[in-house]
Amino acid sequence: MSDARVDRETARAEEIAAEQRYLNVLYGKLDDLRAETTQRLKATLRDSGGPPQARTERDISTRMYTDKLTQLSAVEHGMCFGRLDLDSGETFRVGRLGLFDEDNEYEPLLLDWRAPAARPFYLATAAARDGVHRRRHLKTSWRKVLDYEDEVLDLDAAEQGSDLGLAGEATLLARLDARRTGQMQDIVSTIQAEQDRIIRAGMNGVLVVQGGPGTGKTAVALHRAAYLLYTFREQLSKRGVLVVGPNPTFLHYIGQVLPSLGETGVLLSTVGGLYPGITATAVESARTAEIKGRAGMTDVLTAAVRDRQQVPRDHVEVTFDREPLFLKRKDATAARTRARRTRRPHNLARRVFQDEMYRSLTLQVGERLGLDLLDRRDLDEINAELRADPAVSTALDALWPEMTPQRLLDELLSSPERLATATAKVLGVGADERDALLRAAGEPWTPADVPLLDELAELLGEDDAAARAEQERQEREELAYAQGVLHIMEQDEEIADEERLRVSDVLDAELLAERFRTRSDLSAAERAAEDRTWTFGHVIVDEAQELSEMAWRVLMRRCPSRSMTLVGDVAQTGALSGTSSWDEVLSPYVQDRWKLAELTVNYRTPAEIMDVAAEVLSDMDTELEPPQSVRTTGNPPWSQQIAPEDLVSELPQVVSEELAEVADGRLAVLMPPELLAEIGPRLAESLPEAVVGTRPDDLESPVVLLTVDEAKGLEFDAVLLVRPEAVAEESDRGLNDLYVALTRSTQRLGIVHCDDLPPSLARSFE
Numbered sequence: 119m120s121d122a123r124v125d126r127e128t129a130r131a132e133e134i135a136a137e138q139r140y141l142n143v144l145y146g147k148l149d150d151l152r153a154e155t156t157q158r159l160k161a162t163l164r165d166s167g168g169p170p171q172a173r174t175e176r177d178i179s180t181r182m183y184t185d186k187l188t189q190l191s192a193v194e195h196g197m198c199f200g201r202l203d204l205d206s207g208e209t210f211r212v213g214r215l216g217l218f219d220e221d222n223e224y225e226p227l228l229l230d231w232r233a234p235a236a237r238p239f240y241l242a243t244a245a246a247r248d249g250v251h252r253r254r255h256l257k258t259s260w261r262k263v264l265d266y267e268d269e270v271l272d273l274d275a276a277e278q279g280s281d282l283g284l285a286g287e288a289t290l291l292a293r294l295d296a297r298r299t300g301q302m303q304d305i306v307s308t309i310q311a312e313q314d315r316i317i318r319a320g321m322n323g324v325l326v327v328q329g330g331p332g333t334g335k336t337a338v339a340l341h342r343a344a345y346l347l348y349t350f351r352e353q354l355s356k357r358g359v360l361v362v363g364p365n366p367t368f369l370h371y372i373g374q375v376l377p378s379l380g381e382t383g384v385l386l387s388t389v390g391g392l393y394p395g396i397t398a399t400a401v402e403s404a405r406t407a408e409i410k411g412r413a414g415m416t417d418v419l420t421a422a423v424r425d426r427q428q429v430p431r432d433h434v435e436v437t438f439d440r441e442p443l444f445l446k447r448k449d450a451t452a453a454r455t456r457a458r459r460t461r462r463p464h465n466l467a468r469r470v471f472q473d474e475m476y477r478s479l480t481l482q483v484g485e486r487l488g489l490d491l492l493d494r495r496d497l498d499e500i501n502a503e504l505r506a507d508p509a510v511s512t513a514l515d516a517l518w519p520e521m522t523p524q525r526l527l528d529e530l531l532s533s534p535e536r537l538a539t540a541t542a543k544v545l546g547v548g549a550d551e552r553d554a555l556l557r558a559a560g561e562p563w564t565p566a567d568v569p570l571l572d573e574l575a576e577l578l579g580e581d582d583a584a585a586r587a588e589q590e591r592q593e594r595e596e597l598a599y600a601q602g603v604l605h606i607m608e609q610d611e612e613i614a615d616e617e618r619l620r621v622s623d624v625l626d627a628e629l630l631a632e633r634f635r636t637r638s639d640l641s642a643a644e645r646a647a648e649d650r651t652w653t654f655g656h657v658i659v660d661e662a663q664e665l666s667e668m669a670w671r672v673l674m675r676r677c678p679s680r681s682m683t684l685v686g687d688v689a690q691t692g693a694l695s696g697t698s699s700w701d702e703v704l705s706p707y708v709q710d711r712w713k714l715a716e717l718t719v720n721y722r723t724p725a726e727i728m729d730v731a732a733e734v735l736s737d738m739d740t741e742l743e744p745p746q747s748v749r750t751t752g753n754p755p756w757s758q759q760i761a762p763e764d765l766v767s768e769l770p771q772v773v774s775e776e777l778a779e780v781a782d783g784r785l786a787v788l789m790p791p792e793l794l795a796e797i798g799p800r801l802a803e804s805l806p807e808a809v810v811g812t813r814p815d816d817l818e819s820p821v822v823l824l825t826v827d828e829a830k831g832l833e834f835d836a837v838l839l840v841r842p843e844a845v846a847e848e849s850d851r852g853l854n855d856l857y858v859a860l861t862r863s864t865q866r867l868g869i870v871h872c873d874d875l876p877p878s879l880a881r882s883f884e
């Protein structure tokens with residue numbers, strides 16, 4: 119070995135040893151913090167009994183210490199991943215959390231990646247150094263430093279830099295080349311500048327992030343959630359952050375990212391999961407889902423609710439006090455008009471209808487007895503007796519029943535007559551659409567039913583006057599109690615330390631009362647999951663192009679502040695009810711007041727595969743450019759023709775060969791839904807490593823068989839696409855699906871077709 123090389127290696131080993139010493143200090147600090155938090159948690163848990171208020175305080179502390187411990191455990195791996203050397207001579211380490219040296223005036227030992235001071239780690243380039251002289255990426259395994267990569271930011275480097283302006287290129291490429299596990303990993307150590315700008319964009323207003331496949335939209339969305347929670351902690355810990363994904367498998371796939379960043383207070387949900395108490399997993403045809411997703415369904419539902427506000431054809435006769443009593447058409451019509459004029463939801467307006475009806479019935483009974491003989495008290499008594507009479511209330515209920523959303527929707531979708539009435543005046547919903555909507559009574563709910571139930575919940579409302587009065591009483595009591603607690607805490611503090619920040623500087627009684635009220639043993643996310651009317655501090659939607667107009671209504675109701683981040687790609691829309699235009703989706707809610715940010719670099723799909731996908735994109739009706747891949751793999755995509763009847767016998771061999779090429783990796787076999795239903799189980803039987811993807815954790819299996827729709831948003835080391843010709847023809851959005859399928863792979867792509875390839879693919883393979 120040459121002397122120069124020996125010197126270089128010795129210098130490197132010394133650097134690694136120095137980094138290790140620093141890392142040991144950081145982990146020592148982390149251990150201390152953990153021990154201290156565990157102690158506090160134990161003390162809180164030991165301290166049992168006492169009045170309810172004391173228990174509430176303990177709940178808050180328990181929650182706080184448990185959250186802290188969860189955070190401290192989550193950062194164990196890769197706690198410190200970077201270092202910045204500044205022109206000023208200062209050096210900062212960057213990591214997953216902030217650590218400070220209490221013995222040295224709280225000097226930062228480790229900067230949280232989200233802190234403003236850490237930003238140059240992601241943004242500084244040789245051309246715009248921002249005072250940074252060197253950026254170092256550390257490669258660690260648990261508590262051990264393995265290696266590092268240095269980027270010296272000077273003008274020489276500016277000239278040599280890659281076209282895409284990547285930061286920490288070697289570290290980034292190593293990460294992108296690594297085998298996939300079936301679970302998404304965080305990208306905190308290698309966030310790129312164009313991504314960082316989106317992650318740290320202001321919280322107000324609607325931000326749309328448009329980007330082609332593999333540009334890191336999902337990763338950016340999740341890191342943005344973590345950033346916002348860090349930066350606007352006080353605001354967001356009360357109302358919470360909602361992250362919406364397309365299906366439970368996708369949620370499982372991304373489920374580990376936020377916890378690995380130390381954040382647990384985020385609700386991950388599909389739109390179908392947003393209605394507490396309903397599990398909406400039944401499957402229906404794409405066309406039925408599309409019809410249910412149309413904005414016109416609000417008119418259908420409004421008409422369906424009005425249809426439950428009936429008046430008798432002539433009159434309804436009931437017996438009261440052994441005499442006949444008549445619910446007359448004229449009286450019911452007047453009562454209905456009055457109730458509707460209040461513009462209250464059905465179940466609340468019902469009370470007005472009933473009051474009016476009881477009033478006219480009271481007069482009817484009064485007239486029979488002789489009105490001139492009765493005074494006010496007598497009439498009130500008759501009214502009360504009428505209200506207590508089961509026959510009368512049953513007859514009134516039949517005219518204007520109290521309804522739940524579930525009952526109304528079930529009765530609507532299972533009745534051709536009710537459907538005909540509700541759709542009569544709605545444009546574009548004719549006999550075909552009604553047939554598609556019709557289903558048997560009591561059938562399980564589908565995801566597209568949830569926005570309808572949510573809409574109905576708004577139209578019907580809940581008559582919760584009694585419950586609200588009780589809650590208001592409790593809130594008053596809690597506020598008074600919180601004021602008392604503040605007072606006592608302040609007195610204690612004054613005695614303990616005059617200098618310290620006073621409790622009332624950071625907490626006011628109302629905030630404290632809200633914390634007590636919510637019992638704080640539930641996080642905002644947990645409370646939100648149980649409450650249909652919960653409104654979030656920020657809403658993030660992934661694969662946002664797939665949402666129907668009705669689904670957008672649900673999300674907008676959950677986010678009246680319109681503080682939202684919507685990420686997606688209008689070239690990948692598969693759902694018939696999805697969108698090809700952000701403007702169309704958003705203008706009903708915010709007109710043109712939304713911001714667009716674009717991501718242009720593809721971190722997933724190698725250039726060889728992206729070239730094939732770009733051909734498909736060019737045949738689509740879009741002006742979107744394909745994103746630029748950051749790497750090549752040297753593996754050319756291939757195609758093979760197999761006769762349909764031989765698919766089951768020949769595919770296992772093809773799959774095994776591909777799997778061998780990505781040892782320890784994950785391979786997806788993607789195909790159209792009918793084909794998967796037909797041959798999936800037989801294929802899985804002949805391949806021991808394979809499963810038909812039905813449960814979210816099936817993605818962790820070496821081979822998973824999926825439809826293209828199910829693979830949306832996911833990625834695998836290798837993809838085998840079976841019958842792309844059928845995928846392309848399946849729907850009006852067939853080319854979009856094909857584009858999605860082609861861009862799921864990080865290493866290898868194989869295509870198995872039975873008939874001729876679609877023209878855009880044929881161009882790549884012939």
Ligand SMILES: Nc1ncnc2c1ncn2[C@@H]1O[C@H](COP(=O)(O)OP(=O)(O)OP(=O)(O)O)[C@@H](O)[C@H]1O
Binds near residue numbers: 290331721
């Ligand atoms: N800065 C980065 N550092 C390391 N890996 C990254 C970075 N950005 C993206 N990736 C990786 O690239 C892959 C694609 O990212 P992601 O799934 O977020 O893309 P996407 O835009 O949501 O894709 P699609 O639209 O196809 O679903 C993931 O493996 C992600 O971890």
